[in-house]
Amino acid sequence: MKTDKLAKTYQVESEKHFRLKDFDPADTGHWRSKESATEALQQGIARTAELQDKLYAQDSWALLLIFQAMDAAGKDGIIKHVMSGINPQGCQVFSFKAPSDLELQHDFLWRTTRDLPERGHIGIFNRSYYEEVLVVRVHPEILKSQKTPPSLVGKKIWEERFEDIRSFERHMARSGTVIRKFFLNVSRKEQKRRFLERLDEPEKNWKFSATDIRERQCWDDYQKAYEEMIANTATEHAPWYVVPADNKWFTRLVVSAVVVDTLESLRLAYPKVDDAKRKELEAAKKLLISKK
């Protein structure tokens, strides 16, 4: 089955009236089972590897993939599976947790800016500056503990942050960093099931965190914050993908399709060899053959 429409189906480019409830976390498109999607996913992973090789050789574009989600939506698994075929030399993953003292000494885009991918590379953000309009919005006391001068923290703070993020991403796009953002859309029911699994299965106990259960109590506030975040920061050059996340195999298929689509759209090619370089290669070959 083809995956070429998958990316577009879940893409949000600009949608002021975006509603999260229009997206079903249990959706699996035309796919009926994990087995039916395995081959398509393997093909996607292999294609990503080929394209990454060209991205690296061409050394011009950079790709930034941002993952945001409620706990247990499967961010870690996605990163592990979808990126499994690529060359680690051209890819880096960064996870962003609560900011350190040093990070709080700076503006909210500082810490992630340091870790942006260089040309030719794929950068993955497991959480990102978007936490600044999510966890910080759901828990306003975090905003108070940040060191921004109080006179600059007014009623419009979220609108201002959205505007700053949009400008920042436009700047990155104009410099050659392609940004794709994923919201892994898990349902409340499925999150509960996965938390219980973490409690019941010894090999999954390590994944359990009491904080996650506390955050779950704020489910509706988070959904609202995600909805507003997507409505305000989905743009043509940095779209959001609202990826159904109740079935991990389908989440992986969609993310992989988006990565492949994005890299294909760059029309990547190995650098062309010019006459001078060709002569250099020929001379090198002669030398190699003529000597022991």
Ligand code: ATP
């Ligand atoms: P994850 O939950 O992503 O799998 P983890 O469990 O390994 O990662 P945690 O210790 O849960 O790591 O750290 C992530 C926590 O840090 C999340 O609760 C997140 O909301 C919080 N966080 C991230 N960025 C910020 C920020 N800018 N301000 C406050 N809290 C933040």
Ligand code: MG
């Ligand atoms: Mg966590």
